[in-house]
Amino acid sequence: MLQFMLLFSRQGKLRLQKWYVAHPDKQKKKITRELITTILARKPKMCSFLEWKDLKIVYKRYASLYFCCAIDQDDNELLTLEIIHRYVELLDKYFGSVCELDIIFNFEKAYFILDELLLGGEIQETSKKNVLKAIAAQDLLQEEETPQGFFEDHGLG
Amino acid sequence: MVYEMTDFWGKSLGSFQSFLSSKTGLSRAESVASTLGSLSCQLHQENFIKAVASAESKQEEEDLVKKEINVVENILSKPGISPKLVEQCLIQALYCEMLGYPVTFAYVHAVKLAQQGNIQQKRIGYLASSQFLSMENELGLLLINTIQKDIRSTNVANICMGLQAVSYVVNTEMVPAVSFMVEEKLKHAHAAVRKYAVLALQHCLLQASNHHSIQSALLRLEQVLSDSDISVVAAAVTTLETVVKTKNVTLCQHLIPSLIQIQQQIIQGRLSAKFEFHSVPFPWLQIKLLRLLGLLCAGDKILSGSVGMILKETLQKAEVNQPVAYAIILECIVTINAIEAPPEMVELALKCVSKFLKSSSTDLKYLGVKVLSGVLNKLQDSFSTEHQDIVMECLQHPDETLHLKTLNLLYVICNPSNVHTVCAKMIDFLEKTHDTSLQRNLVSKVLQLAGKHSSDHKWIIVTLERLLRTTDNIISSESICEVMKRLKGGFSHKTEGRDLMLFAASTYWNLCTSSALSDMPELLIQLSAWTLAECWCELKDVTTSKLQEKLCQLLQLPVCSDETKLCILSSLTNVTLKCSDISKNVPSLLTAFLEKENSPLIKQKTNELLRLICSPDIKTKLCKLPDVENIDSTLSFLDEYVCEALQRNESPYLPWRSHINQHTNLTDGVNRNVYSVFKFECNQSSSSSPVDSYCGSYSVQSDPSFHSFQSSQDSYKHKTSTKTKKVWTLEGRKKENSKKLPSSSSQESFPVEELPAENLHSDALLISSSSKLEEDLERETLKQTLFAGVSTAQQITEVVDKKCVVEECSSNTSELTPALKDLHKDNRPEHLNSNV
Numbered sequence: 001m002l003q004f005m006l007l008f009s010r011q012g013k014l015r016l017q018k019w020y021v022a023h024p025d026k027q028k029k030k031i032t033r034e035l036i037t038t039i040l041a042r043k044p045k046m047c048s049f050l051e052w053k054d055l056k057i058v059y060k061r062y063a064s065l066y067f068c069c070a071i072d073q074d075d076n077e078l079l080t081l082e083i084i085h086r087y088v089e090l091l092d093k094y095f096g097s098v099c100e101l102d103i104i105f106n107f108e109k110a111y112f113i114l115d116e117l118l119l120g121g122e123i124q125e126t127s128k129k130n131v132l133k134a135i136a137a138q139d140l141l142q143e144e145e146t147p148q149g150f151f152e153d154h155g156l157g
Numbered sequence: 158m159v160y161e162m163t164d165f166w167g168k169s170l171g172s173f174q175s176f177l178s179s180k181t182g183l184s185r186a187e188s189v190a191s192t193l194g195s196l197s198c199q200l201h202q203e204n205f206i207k208a209v210a211s212a213e214s215k216q217e218e219e220d221l222v223k224k225e226i227n228v229v230e231n232i233l234s235k236p237g238i239s240p241k242l243v244e245q246c247l248i249q250a251l252y253c254e255m256l257g258y259p260v261t262f263a264y265v266h267a268v269k270l271a272q273q274g275n276i277q278q279k280r281i282g283y284l285a286s287s288q289f290l291s292m293e294n295e296l297g298l299l300l301i302n303t304i305q306k307d308i309r310s311t312n313v314a315n316i317c318m319g320l321q322a323v324s325y326v327v328n329t330e331m332v333p334a335v336s337f338m339v340e341e342k343l344k345h346a347h348a349a350v351r352k353y354a355v356l357a358l359q360h361c362l363l364q365a366s367n368h369h370s371i372q373s374a375l376l377r378l379e380q381v382l383s384d385s386d387i388s389v390v391a392a393a394v395t396t397l398e399t400v401v402k403t404k405n406v407t408l409c410q411h412l413i414p415s416l417i418q419i420q421q422q423i424i425q426g427r428l429s430a431k432f433e434f435h436s437v438p439f440p441w442l443q444i445k446l447l448r449l450l451g452l453l454c455a456g457d458k459i460l461s462g463s464v465g466m467i468l469k470e471t472l473q474k475a476e477v478n479q480p481v482a483y484a485i486i487l488e489c490i491v492t493i494n495a496i497e498a499p500p501e502m503v504e505l506a507l508k509c510v511s512k513f514l515k516s517s518s519t520d521l522k523y524l525g526v527k528v529l530s531g532v533l534n535k536l537q538d539s540f541s542t543e544h545q546d547i548v549m550e551c552l553q554h555p556d557e558t559l560h561l562k563t564l565n566l567l568y569v570i571c572n573p574s575n576v577h578t579v580c581a582k583m584i585d586f587l588e589k590t591h592d593t594s595l596q597r598n599l600v601s602k603v604l605q606l607a608g609k610h611s612s613d614h615k616w617i618i619v620t621l622e623r624l625l626r627t628t629d630n631i632i633s634s635e636s637i638c639e640v641m642k643r644l645k646g647g648f649s650h651k652t653e654g655r656d657l658m659l660f661a662a663s664t665y666w667n668l669c670t671s672s673a674l675s676d677m678p679e680l681l682i683q684l685s686a687w688t689l690a691e692c693w694c695e696l697k698d699v700t701t702s703k704l705q706e707k708l709c710q711l712l713q714l715p716v717c718s719d720e721t722k723l724c725i726l727s728s729l730t731n732v733t734l735k736c737s738d739i740s741k742n743v744p745s746l747l748t749a750f751l752e753k754e755n756s757p758l759i760k761q762k763t764n765e766l767l768r769l770i771c772s773p774d775i776k777t778k779l780c781k782l783p784d785v786e787n788i789d790s791t792l793s794f795l796d797e798y799v800c801e802a803l804q805r806n807e808s809p810y811l812p813w814r815s816h817i818n819q820h821t822n823l824t825d826g827v828n829r830n831v832y833s834v835f836k837f838e839c840n841q842s843s844s845s846s847p848v849d850s851y852c853g854s855y856s857v858q859s860d861p862s863f864h865s866f867q868s869s870q871d872s873y874k875h876k877t878s879t880k881t882k883k884v885w886t887l888e889g890r891k892k893e894n895s896k897k898l899p900s901s902s903s904q905e906s907f908p909v910e911e912l913p914a915e916n917l918h919s920d921a922l923l924i925s926s927s928s929k930l931e932e933d934l935e936r937e938t939l940k941q942t943l944f945a946g947v948s949t950a951q952q953i954t955e956v957v958d959k960k961c962v963v964e965e966c967s968s969n970t971s972e973l974t975p976a977l978k979d980l981h982k983d984n985r986p987e988h989l990n991s992n993v
Contacts, residue, residue, distance in 0.1 A: 045519060046555075046559075047523040049524075049558065076484055076487060077520075078483050082481045126441060
């Protein structure tokens with residue numbers, strides 16, 4: 001089971017965080033801060049897995065973003081790398097050649113896609129098609145609430 | 158930023174609302190009305206969410222939410238409200254409960270809505286119920302009826318909702334009510350229903366306590382494994398994994414053939430193309446199956462043999478050059494490690510591991526090293542030079558993680574010939590790292606290895622010094638005690654003992670006379686003090702007076718804690734007892750030290766030492782006491798005396814607690830007249846008898862767990878002592894107290910109690926640890942017989958079975974080799990005889 005997933009830039013700015021276990025806010029901040037410094041200190045040739053406190057951390061760098069997950073002791077690390085890769089593929093397909101700016105400006109979409117992929121720390125949908133179909137349906141609903149339609153609904157024409 | 162966030166939330170929630178409220182079957186008027194109704198509510202909800210999110214303080218947020226809750230409560234309490242309105246209120250209530258403000262009044266409405274509303278409202282009702290009601294809540298009982306009805310309905314959506322609700326609400330008592338229906342749904346036509354039914358069944362299985370119901374449920378599950386839809390099969394496999402982990406493994410072992418068959422079908426590509434993940438068919442299910450097979454076959458040779466075939470096939474099919482294929486290979490290797498695989502399987506695993514190790518990817522190298530230790534456990538042959546080269550390379554690798562994993566591997570294959578190098582490497586790593594948990598782990602490993610494999614005491618002394626300098630605050634005093642025991646054993650060795658004593662003494666003397674005295678870690682001071690007291694006589698140029706002055710100097714060091722001071726004091730006492738000449742400066746130094754000290758125990762001990770120094774006749778008396786082989790701690794030989802005394806109407810023993818009011822001040826209890834009369838005054842509740850102090854001095858080095866001691870015995874309060882106390886005290890002292898007699902009687906018992914500290918120490922430690930030694934001995938002999946045939950050729954040599962080593966990783970006790978144990982056992986009479 002994934003305990004949390006973090007996305008952060010090369011400068012250490014956090015772009016996305018999703019927690020699957022409950023921690024008080026302060027502890028979350030502390031963990032995030034420490035983990036970011038640890039991972040940023042690693043050189044390119046180093047292993048993608050590390051043991052940090054009592055967690056196994058799996059991370060991978062895609063362009064300027066680091067995708068970092070914490071997993072349980074008995075989970076398969078290579079499989080977690082695959083989950084991260086799957087997430088990146090989904091973002092790529094959805095945004096079309098995704099870059100960090102896409103995630104910064106459309107972070108809520110990134111969260112929606114992540115929620116379609118992972119549930120409770122486990123992968124729930126491996127099919128790219130199904131996830132993107134669900135997101136498209138979601139988008140359609142949101143489109144119905146266009147600003148024009150919004151005003152009309154309120155009787156403001 | 159916050160505002161934008163709430164914008165999005167508002168938008169999303171708004172869409173959700175409109176989705177719920179859009180009904181195709183309603184008339185136009187109604188639809189307009191409902192839209193309006195939802196609109197105002199939607200606006201209201203949006204505003205509420207925005208307001209809460211932009212609240213300046215917690216108080217403001219609380220006020221807002223409480224106001225909203227009141228509004229909702231008012232609406233809900235009105236009779237005859239439409240389900241539509243209930244729906245809106247429930248959504249608000251859900252949001253408030255999520256923020257942390259309980260809305261218990263809404264629970265009933267949630268249950269009612271799930272029962273009465275149309276499909277959208279039913280959905281909201283179920284959602285709210287699943288969030289509000291935990292399994293202990295009695296309102297769940299009200300929901301059961303609804304759930305039952307829904308599961309039996311013909312509408313697929315209803316069935317699914319009902320089945321989902323089962324996981325949230327059903328507890329152990331309710332299981333029989335629903336389990337039958339759930340099992341029926343396992344054969345439903347629709348795949349989604351079957352999947353939900355399997356998951357509901359999982360919940361029932363976990364809750365069920367009745368063995369019979371578990372059996373019948375498992376039977377049904379077996380049938381599901383041969384379902385036509387793979388997603389249902391996947392759900393069944395997950396259920397099995399949960400059942401195996403939480404309940405008995407043997408329940409599911411008969412399912413192994415069907416699991417093997419599923420795996421075969423997957424790897425042979427019988428699944429449709431949509432399940433391919435980068436040209437590997439359904440890797441998640443494959444990995445789950447492998448893990449489940451590992452769990453089921455662990456420890457059983459026959460079962461392990463049956464899965465050998467499928468593992469081989471999986472490995473072959475996973476030869477694709479895709480990262481996910483490596484994940485499958487990794488899982489296969491992990492499974493092979495977990496089960497009792499036949500040798501050719503282990504060979505195959507080893508081949509795969511070699512490929513991992515040779516790859517250029519650091520990830521694969523890391524994983525290779527990680528599973529290598531597991532594979533080597535199984536192999537009896539030597540670990541080839543090729544592997545050794547790779548492992549050496551990993552050790553030099555700049556990546557710290559890889560380095561650490563290699564150290565783990567070395568720990569597993571450690572044996573007496575390579576223990577020095579392995580420990581040296583570990584300490585190198587320790588000196589570089591700053592992570593305390595890592596340090597603790599490594600330190601315990603080093604101590605374990607040193608204790609287990611090395612019989613070279615000189616090396617232990619050197620390594621320990623190095624270790625203490627880097628990680629003083631991590632090593633516990635218990636480990637130091639263990640080391641002292643080992644060294645003591647070494648000292649009494651017939652041929653090498655004197656040599657070792659000389660080495661130890663010179664090392665520690667050099668340490669103590671070095672200029673960097675203030676940098677010395679505390680435990681090192683303790684160790685030096687003890688060792689010097691034991692073997693200073695070997696050093697030709699160090700006279701007793703020099704040593705005593707040095708020890709006094711150590712006492713003055715600011716870094717010393719109470720424990721260390723007591724240790725040094727006991728070493729001083731030891732030295733004083735052993736020899737006759739005493740330096741002139743010592744009493745003055747001690748008196749100066751006494752003035753500054755606050756702790757009564759230390760003051761007491763210093764006083765005793767001073768008395769001992771000043772009156773040599775006491776010393777001679779102590780030295781002349783006879784040895785006692787068997788110590789009768791109940792002092793039964795005095796029973797007659799006690800009875801006679803009681804018959805003479807002497808007052809019986811009063812427990813210490815009745816005296817407690819008289820002695821509230823700790824320092825009052827310091828007895829400055831210890832040696833004046835050999836009279837035992839039982840009213841001196843807080844006095845430390847001479848025995849006690851000697852006991853106390855040595856046992857202080859062990860874990861001061863006197864709290865537990867106090868609770869179990871009616872003892873004196875502030876003394877810190879454990880092992881020795883248990884052997885000696887209360888029985889003896891109680892009896893003593895009960896007599897309250899003149900000196901003659903106490904004098905009889907004194908010989909028993911007042912043995913020189915040294916003997917007591919060894920005695921007590923040996924008595925308390927004899928049982929432990931016995932089981933250690935058994936374990937050691939088993940180990941020896943297991944590895945009788947293993948030859949030790951080179952540095953990193955053959956594998957020995959280190960399974961128990963790996964499990965004991967966290968324990969701090971070091972196992973003594975049989976040689977040392979014998980030494981200990983033989984030493985007992987020797988110690989008693991070798992009087993001071």
